[in-house]
Each structure stands twice: as structure tokens, then as C-alpha cells.
Amino acid sequence: MAKRLSVEEAKMATTWAVMVEGDVAKGIQKNFLFNDFVACWSFMSAVALRAEKMDHHPDWTNVYNRLQVTLNTHDAHGVTEKDLQLAAFMDELYQKRTTI
């Protein structure tokens, strides 16, 4: 099983918001904004394929052109390297996106 990161380790490792409960990093969270639903859905579709490939899936809420993503590793009850990997993928994809 992937090792759970400490709060400090998580904060050092990502620009996403670290959700803290007591002294445990329970998850990392970020909001993404797009031009419209098509752009948002295109992004989500690419992430869905990657998530399925990684067997590591986001908790996410979509309202039209807005997307809130929370990542955590259920088995580890916290944040692990897998979350950082998926977060980095999403950040890179968001940076690269074109206006559709």
C-alpha cells in the first residue's frame, strides 16, 4: 500500500489545498474553471481515462464550467503519491488545454 504523507509532506509536495483533520492530511482539493461545459467535460474525460488506467479515481463535482476535485487514497486514509501523480496530471492538462 502507498505510504500516507504527513501534513507537512503534503503541503510541500503540491500547490493544491491540503485538507487537514487533526494531524492527518485527509485529501487535497482544487477548483478548476473553464469557458463552458464542453471544455470542462473534455478535461474531465481525459482525467477519467487516466484515473481508470491508474485505478485511482477522483471525487469531483461539476456544475457547468466549474469543477471541484478532491483527491485522497481510501486505503491509506489520507494523501499518498498516487494523489500527487493524478494532481500533477490534471495541473499539466489544465495548463495545456486549448479553448474549445
Next chain:
Amino acid sequence: MAKRLSVEEAKMATTWAVMVEGDVAKGIQKNFLFNDFVACWSFMSAVALRAEKMDHHPDWTNVYNRLQVTLNTHDAHGVTEKDLQLAAFMDELYQKRTTI
């Protein structure tokens, strides 16, 4: 603009949970459960295409094989015929789904 339904009208018109604030039906909500992420995502993809075609989009949260959907019509500040149409589409699709 589509006419906003009363709480009673909304409750009569759908099996979804009607979210009530004061005497206004603010939205309708339903939880869907699937075998896994692929099945859930397939369902969401079909709904996304329909939503874009209708120009009427759901508020939805997905966690692996679980999906919570809230429908409302922003312009009308409540529930309209458009929400009922999208809800009916989702119910029918969910009934018809195959195990992927």
C-alpha cells in the same frame, strides 16, 4: 423562460427528491449507483451529450461508482419542465443500462 413548478407540482411530476426552501422547489436530486467507475462514467457521458444538446446541465458529484445529481433551472430559480425532461432521460437510461 420555462415556468417554475410549485412544490406540489414538482412532487407530483417526479420520483426524484424535491429540495424545498420555504415554499419553493429549488431542485430535484437523485443518487445513482453503478458496478464500477467505467459503468458510472459511461452513464455520465451519455448524460453529458444530452445535457449539452438541451443546453441544460446537471450539478453532479461522482465518487468512483456513485453519482449524485441535482437538477434545477438557474434562470427560473427553481424546477422547470427542462429538469423533468433531463431527469426522465437519466431514469430511462439507468433502467436500460447494461453491466459493462
